[in-house]
Amino acid sequence: MTHLTPQSLNQHVLKVEYAVRGEIAIKAEEYRDKLKTPGHGLPFDSVVTANIGNPQQKGLDQNPLTFTRQVAALLEYPPLMDLGKDIFPKDAIARARELYAEIGSLGAYSHSQGVPFIRKNVANFIAERDGHPSNPNHIFLTAGASAGVSLIISMLLSSPKSGVLIPIPQYPLYTATLAQHGGVPIPYYLDEGAGWATLPIDIERSLDKAISEGVEPKALVVINPGNPTGALLDEKTMKDVLHLCERYKLTLMADEVYQDNLHQRDKYPFTSFKRLLREEKSIVPLFSFHSISKGVSGECGRRGGYFECANVSDEILALIYKMVSVGLCPPLSGQIGVDCLVRPPKEGDESYAQWKKETDSIHEALASRTKVMAERLNALPGVSCVDSPGALYLFPRLDLPPAAVEAAHKAGKAPDHFYAVALLDETGICAVPGSGFGQKEGEAHYRLTCLCDGVDEYVGKLERFHLSFMKKYGGL
């Protein structure tokens, strides 16, 4: 009937895959609706959304940081700066007044690169973090890190042979964006046995193989702390990565959105690629991405973030500006979120004590949940799990009995997909199979967020499900 068919479309679209919100997540939504009907007949009372790092969603309900929301509310409705003097702390009102003087109405398009004043604050934040200067004109505010990553990848791909190195397992934004724009993913494997370490020698092997097959490598993606692995790169590895980028003339894309989600700060600190780039006096072009969706901010719905360009010429910066100007500007509510991320209340400010209490409790809860979950998962037969020092996830490995693998293949599913569907069907827990992130041939994993409260009940369900699954397929 209609001429608008999948076959008539851009065929790249058909190849895009994004498991985090894919088939299993859609099924979980359907269950959530079904639970609202009396006598729903499902073997669980609630859906546990462990598929996506979305701390403030219903059912998880991590509270937003009060200071951020107060500033945002005051800017949404500026008469509150006077009318609400008895409701809002003085520093929140002062911050809102300062931003209002710079921005004016949140309802106006800003500079396409982001409000200049906020970019200056981001540059100060970076300079303080790294001990090296940062230029506000080299910073682009974005609608979340994803928007920036997608833009830069789309600009770097100059032919269908253009390739981008991505860690496996990876956050599927990278493969999805490459599929969308017709680029070649060049996988390099992280070493699970060494806590999901990045091995420059493996990157080089993947590079050489790709080049021998006619691929033209353009860029290297590093996710640090890792998603889904939570692993952090040490400085030695980072320097090796930089030198490798220099040798192979690669642009480095550093996805650093989890830089503030560190559960073992002393043992596994975060080092930015920007700092090492400057220390090594490297000439590698670097794009580093940050976001308000993660960290203790968790403001996913605002869509805010930024990327910083280093060793990127004015000519290229002008081209990036042109491309973002077509989309007019990033959402102002996200830009406000970025300002609050890089300028939280300071000691002595009226809001400091509350901010400190809120952020400490988020850090502590995440670290303790991650630890408990990893311990209990590791105690299960056929499960091994790297104790993640960063980010929001665990990525346990499943050693499934042959009968389960066979049943999965019969159902036309990857074994970990089969497992994740059964987990959802029986417990209401929605996780993402490892195949959505990539893994070695024949392996099985799944990604689980560590955001859910009530770990005891939640992991208890997981344990009971796993044991019965293993029993059913002769693994016990």
Next chain:
Amino acid sequence: MTHLTPQSLNQHVLKVEYAVRGEIAIKAEEYRDKLKTPGHGLPFDSVVTANIGNPQQKGLDQNPLTFTRQVAALLEYPPLMDLGKDIFPKDAIARARELYAEIGSLGAYSHSQGVPFIRKNVANFIAERDGHPSNPNHIFLTAGASAGVSLIISMLLSSPKSGVLIPIPQYPLYTATLAQHGGVPIPYYLDEGAGWATLPIDIERSLDKAISEGVEPKALVVINPGNPTGALLDEKTMKDVLHLCERYKLTLMADEVYQDNLHQRDKYPFTSFKRLLREEKSIVPLFSFHSISKGVSGECGRRGGYFECANVSDEILALIYKMVSVGLCPPLSGQIGVDCLVRPPKEGDESYAQWKKETDSIHEALASRTKVMAERLNALPGVSCVDSPGALYLFPRLDLPPAAVEAAHKAGKAPDHFYAVALLDETGICAVPGSGFGQKEGEAHYRLTCLCDGVDEYVGKLERFHLSFMKKYGGL
């Protein structure tokens, strides 16, 4: 030095042009900064931003609608629903509570297609507008109309031969998006002599010509009311366009973001393509776009809008869902803006009187400014201007003296670009040359927003500039 050069990039990027925020707009920003320094030496005291439809920007300061901002502030900081009972009207609090119950925290990712409840409200708005039902599952909330347009065009282009019909003059998002994704723009010319009318016979001529040159037309773009022209299509023309899309198997993209900016409602009413599609029982696939950035809402900075799909199969809808899910979700502040756009206060509500007063005054100011500006422009020698019945702009035509055209060519500029640069340099008024929107070979135009207050002073400057320009080049 660095290997990241323009030559190393996706070459489509180099071809993208977006004049609305291009060279002249960048120069205007520089002047604005320079004006802050004492003894700036510029021949004007302020920059008048007439290049972009951005009603709430500094210097224009169209007030946001109070109801929208109150609801948004309450959702940003939910404790205000109690703490602010003496500040906020009851209906704003009730609306915020209703939305909060549906959405939860604004800091959480929503459904990738947009909050289901808000999509239901959009569907009701469309059904009421058109008298034909609308399905919430066929609606995608977006980060402004641009994001939706860009997504759909990128999905429709299946080969470098794929073409999209665009009106000339057009809003340059269309040519920019086609350049970015390597599609072929197929221009069809609007008839300036007939008030920028759309002539289906001209569309057909362009189509046949493109096909004979090996282009494969995929879609037809109609901007109604027009940007930059302000023209409205009548029902007869719209029906002809629909039938033409049927005959040529084209997808129709209806950019209807100015549907509520009507200055002569009785004579030039707005009819949606969706309504005629249903009335004609047409099978043409239609994407229609709306936005919170225009109309009386003017909330550009929130980045909100939606598109509705009609005659689009579930298979295609699933593909669109997959693509938007990679970007996670549209900004929640934009989604809230959409809800307020489609559900303004009703008669009897506490906020209705204020809402009515605010929106009436925006409509009246825009209509009267547009009329006065068109009259005064038409009184100038060498200027003719269609009295725009819709949108936010005028697009006057310049009949420049030969010496001015020669001077422009010597400077390596299109004549209207040359004129617009001189206008900015001498008066601080930032307009966009017609070449940025497209026009017939040898013609000269510029686009001017009708958003500036103080029309008398502003148009006075324009008149004095124009007369001195004409005199300088022997046109008087």
